[in-house]
Amino acid sequence: MNNADYALEAKGLSREFGGFFAVRSVDFRLARGSIHAVIGPNGAGKTTLFNLLTKYLAPSAGAILHDGEDVTPLAMAQMAQRGVVRSFQISAVFSGLSVRQNLELALLRPAGIAWNLLGLVSRRPEVAERANALMHQFGLVEYADALAGNLPYGRKRVLELATTLSLEPKVLLLDEPMAGLGREDIGRITDLIRAAGKGRTLLLVEHNMKVVAELAERITVMVRGEILAEGSYQEVSSRSDVMAAYTGQTGAGAAHG
Amino acid sequence: MTMIFGVPAAVLYGQLLLGLINGSFYAMLSLGLAVIFGMMNIVNFAHGAQYMLGAMTAWLLLNFLGIGYWWSLLLAPLIVGASGLVIERFLLRRLYKLDHLYGMLLTFGLALMFQGIFTNAFGSSGQPYKIPPLLSGGSNLGFMFLPNYRAWVIVASLTVCLTTWYVIERTKLGAYLRAATENPMLVQTFGIRVPRMIMLTYGAGVALAALAGVLAAPIYQVGPTMGVDLIIVVFAVVVIGGMGSIMGSIVTGFMVGLIEGLTKAFYPELSSTIVFVLMAVVLLLRPAGLFGSKPEPAGAAHQEKLEIAGPNPRRQMIAFAAMAALFALAPLVVYPGFMMKAMLFALFACAFNLLAGYGKLVSFGHSMFLGTAGYVCGHAAKVWGFTPELAVLAGTAAAALLGVASGWLAIRRSGIYFAMVTLAFAQMIYFVALQAPFTGGEDGLQGVPRGHLFGVIDLADPVNLYGFVLAIFLGGFFLIMRLVGSPFGLVLKGLSDHEPRAQSLGLDTARYKLVAFTLSAALAGLAGSTKAITSQIVTLSDVHWSMSGEVLLMTFLGGVGTLFGPVVGAFVVVAMQNYLASLGQWVIVIHGAIFVLCVLAFRRGIVGELIAFAGRRTNRGGAPAHSGPGH
Numbered sequence: 001m002n003n004a005d006y007a008l009e010a011k012g013l014s015r016e017f018g019g020f021f022a023v024r025s026v027d028f029r030l031a032r033g034s035i036h037a038v039i040g041p042n043g044a045g046k047t048t049l050f051n052l053l054t055k056y057l058a059p060s061a062g063a064i065l066h067d068g069e070d071v072t073p074l075a076m077a078q079m080a081q082r083g084v085v086r087s088f089q090i091s092a093v094f095s096g097l098s099v100r101q102n103l104e105l106a107l108l109r110p111a112g113i114a115w116n117l118l119g120l121v122s123r124r125p126e127v128a129e130r131a132n133a134l135m136h137q138f139g140l141v142e143y144a145d146a147l148a149g150n151l152p153y154g155r156k157r158v159l160e161l162a163t164t165l166s167l168e169p170k171v172l173l174l175d176e177p178m179a180g181l182g183r184e185d186i187g188r189i190t191d192l193i194r195a196a197g198k199g200r201t202l203l204l205v206e207h208n209m210k211v212v213a214e215l216a217e218r219i220t221v222m223v224r225g226e227i228l229a230e231g232s233y234q235e236v237s238s239r240s241d242v243m244a245a246y247t248g249q250t251g252a253g254a255a256h257g
Numbered sequence: 258m259t260m261i262f263g264v265p266a267a268v269l270y271g272q273l274l275l276g277l278i279n280g281s282f283y284a285m286l287s288l289g290l291a292v293i294f295g296m297m298n299i300v301n302f303a304h305g306a307q308y309m310l311g312a313m314t315a316w317l318l319l320n321f322l323g324i325g326y327w328w329s330l331l332l333a334p335l336i337v338g339a340s341g342l343v344i345e346r347f348l349l350r351r352l353y354k355l356d357h358l359y360g361m362l363l364t365f366g367l368a369l370m371f372q373g374i375f376t377n378a379f380g381s382s383g384q385p386y387k388i389p390p391l392l393s394g395g396s397n398l399g400f401m402f403l404p405n406y407r408a409w410v411i412v413a414s415l416t417v418c419l420t421t422w423y424v425i426e427r428t429k430l431g432a433y434l435r436a437a438t439e440n441p442m443l444v445q446t447f448g449i450r451v452p453r454m455i456m457l458t459y460g461a462g463v464a465l466a467a468l469a470g471v472l473a474a475p476i477y478q479v480g481p482t483m484g485v486d487l488i489i490v491v492f493a494v495v496v497i498g499g500m501g502s503i504m505g506s507i508v509t510g511f512m513v514g515l516i517e518g519l520t521k522a523f524y525p526e527l528s529s530t531i532v533f534v535l536m537a538v539v540l541l542l543r544p545a546g547l548f549g550s551k552p553e554p555a556g557a558a559h560q561e562k563l564e565i566a567g568p569n570p571r572r573q574m575i576a577f578a579a580m581a582a583l584f585a586l587a588p589l590v591v592y593p594g595f596m597m598k599a600m601l602f603a604l605f606a607c608a609f610n611l612l613a614g615y616g617k618l619v620s621f622g623h624s625m626f627l628g629t630a631g632y633v634c635g636h637a638a639k640v641w642g643f644t645p646e647l648a649v650l651a652g653t654a655a656a657a658l659l660g661v662a663s664g665w666l667a668i669r670r671s672g673i674y675f676a677m678v679t680l681a682f683a684q685m686i687y688f689v690a691l692q693a694p695f696t697g698g699e700d701g702l703q704g705v706p707r708g709h710l711f712g713v714i715d716l717a718d719p720v721n722l723y724g725f726v727l728a729i730f731l732g733g734f735f736l737i738m739r740l741v742g743s744p745f746g747l748v749l750k751g752l753s754d755h756e757p758r759a760q761s762l763g764l765d766t767a768r769y770k771l772v773a774f775t776l777s778a779a780l781a782g783l784a785g786s787t788k789a790i791t792s793q794i795v796t797l798s799d800v801h802w803s804m805s806g807e808v809l810l811m812t813f814l815g816g817v818g819t820l821f822g823p824v825v826g827a828f829v830v831v832a833m834q835n836y837l838a839s840l841g842q843w844v845i846v847i848h849g850a851i852f853v854l855c856v857l858a859f860r861r862g863i864v865g866e867l868i869a870f871a872g873r874r875t876n877r878g879g880a881p882a883h884s885g886p887g888h
Contacts, residue, residue: 056757077763077766088757094750094755094759095754095755096753097751105759109764120743121744124744
């Protein structure tokens with residue numbers, strides 16, 4: 001494959017925290033249009049890799065390529081402007097704003113009015129309509145005027161996903177989208193993510209193996225800051241070293257989150 | 258006579274010694290701040306006042322009980338430290354779950370109270386304190402004369418600093434302290450009473466400040482205001498060092514003192530501002546400070562959320578029109594001078610609130626914009642003969658420029674560091690105003706002409722003047738109202754809620770913050786310029802830190818983050834100043850007490866509480882609250 005066939009590519013990527021390498025010379029490729037999951041035990045460096053790829057953290061060494069272009073020096077906001085948008089592990093909503101305002105805020109920049117200093121948001125029908133449509137699509141209509149900080153946890157995650165998708169990103173990175181969710185919420189959000197993955201490149205860090213098996217076409221296993229294995233769910237889950245590393249024992253564990 | 262780079266050697270050594278002495282105090286005080294901050298995440302604004310309390314206690318012990326220096330060295334820290342225990346137990350303990358700024362605001366209130374009480378009791382002038390006989394005299398080192406007491410201060414300070422460092426970094430007690438900072442719950446399970454440990458830490462930090470005060474008593478004059486300017490310099494020291502390590506604070510303290518001494522020897526004009534210049538350079542090159550910062554734990558989200566989201570633009574317009582009508586008619590019943598003063602302070606507070614309330618960037622240095630604009634406007638009107646509207650424009654532009662420059666540096670930090678940085682910059686501007694030729698120094702810039710608006714309308718006419726001020730206030734307020742309701746305002750609110758999330762949506766948050774900072778500065782400047790025209794005088798008090806404190810007070814009392822809150826707060830505070838003027842320094846004590854009360858019991862402020870009350874009523878009456886679990 002050509003370089004530009006990868007939505008994101010990491011070359012020799014490392015990140016050091018005071019002598020400790022959370023990520024150590026990782027080479028990683030995210031094929032365009034795929035749904036790709038990164039798994040691994042706690043402390044394996046998944047989230048750090050994720051933070052590096054989205055430029056939330058600066059790498060200690062190595063390079064990051066987006067569509068074959070070197071984007072290592074860019075800031076997170078610039079990555080988002082290129083269509084690479086992420087979610088956060090700890091549900092990231094603007095808790096002091098209403099659900100509607102959360103969505104409107106995300107839509108301002110794509111609508112080209114984020115630098116409008118004196119107009120009224122409510123006078124911009126395209127933003128308001130798009131926010132309404134998103135609330136319908138994600139079942140948030142009844143919460144439209146509620147403060148996002150007051151939402152039940154599952155709804156916060158839905159709102160976060162809706163906000164992320166409102167930018168119509170080309171590359172979507174989700175950091176543990178199922179963390180802290182109950183069973184019904186997991187089903188609903190899995191469906192939403194699958195729908196969101198259509199026509200997009202999607203990378204997720206996730207602990208819930210059932211979700212990973214259901215969603216991901218390709219899986220990368222990380223252990224101690226390095227990549228241990230990569231392949232389809234069947235390929236990866238049949239390897240004994242993956243089992244051992246992931247569960248600390250052989251057998252059972254890896255099949256459920 | 259030996260010369261070193263054109264400076265007599267004796268002068269150089271003398272200034273270096275003085276720098277070392279000052280550095281001793283910087284080190285001891287910034288060390289205490291770092292210990293308290295490390296343990297409690299509170300920036301102890303009262304630290305300067307507690308240093309003053311130490312010196313005052315020593316002075317009181319000597320003059321009323323005949324207890325001398327050496328006993329005071331032990332007793333004063335114990336007494337002041339004990340008062341610290343009480344403060345922690347009954348006041349600070351209630352704030353640990355809140356945003357760290359509340360701790361800074363509360364201790365700021367306490368500092369005002371201490372200072373006011375002692376000024377009332379003993380007057381504001383300094384009292385001498387004799388050097389103990391054992392340490393009088395000095396020794397000739399050959400190249401310079403070293404007074405014994407100064408040598409003692411340096412030795413004592415080094416000993417205190419290194420002992421503190423040793424206790425915290427090398428002993429078991431220190432290990433518990435550091436562990437409790439990381440994970441109080443876990444340390445609690447080891448059977449250690451963490452709350453008591455925190456209380457004792459605060460007490461020890463305060464005692465350290467008091468000890469510094471006793472050491473300082475024979476060198477500087479003992480007076481109620483001796484700690485005020487010092488604490489601001491120490492804040493700058495803390496920003497330079499970063500408060501990340503104990504040793505870092507000690508080293509930075511001595512280093513800054515020495516650099517200050519060198520500056521006094523080689524370029525005395527810069528000596529009072531060099532610390533702030535250093536701070537600016539560090540912010541530019543190494544924003545986290547020379548020794549790194551203890552990362553501020555992610556804002557323990559403002560607890561006092563208003564229950565209603567998003568203002569209703571139509572209702573806002575109605576309220577605005579009502580306010581305009583009220584203020585236009587007010588001179589019929591209220592003294593117009595009061596109204597004009599209150600409106601201009603209201604505009605100042607609204608400008609501050611744009612940044613503090615909506616951007617959650619709480620500046621402790623907004624006086625620099627008010628004062629600078631005032632001086633420039635006054636100078637333009639008086640010396641250059643500008644018409645009032647052009648003079649006001651010049652003042653506003655000057656404040657905006659200062660806003661861009663200081664904001665560009667200040668927004669590199671957030672939260673409490675932002676507060677300290679802005680305070681330090683404002684202090685720098687204060688010293689510039691004190692020395693600059695065109696400000697009139699202590700006398701102020703007097704006799705600013707009111708002139709003719711557009712060369713036509715005579716502002717000496719009280720009705721015209723009132724109309725001018727009313728128009729400026731309403732115009733400024735309307736602008737802020739629109740800014741808050743605009744897409745820009747939404748971005749500002751969002752990024753103050755969760756900055757990384759805003760960045761992940763592709764918003765370049767630093768630029769939004771800088772624009773908000775600059776707009777806030779310009780609008781504060783608009784208020785300051787207009788004030789120069791109406792009151793016809795600009796004084797140092799307009800650039801003084803206490804002015805920044807007043808605007809904080811107005812905004813928090815009225816309701817930070819509400820549109821009309823700062824207006825209400827400004828009217829209350831200006832009315833208090835007018836009607837309680839006969840109480841003198843007690844007004845400062847009352848200001849301090851209001852800060853403490855606002856932080857403890859009243860965080861939404863007057864207007865915020867009203868909105869919350871209205872919100873609760875509608876929720877109870879109408880549809881069930883959306884805050885309920887909605888599955």
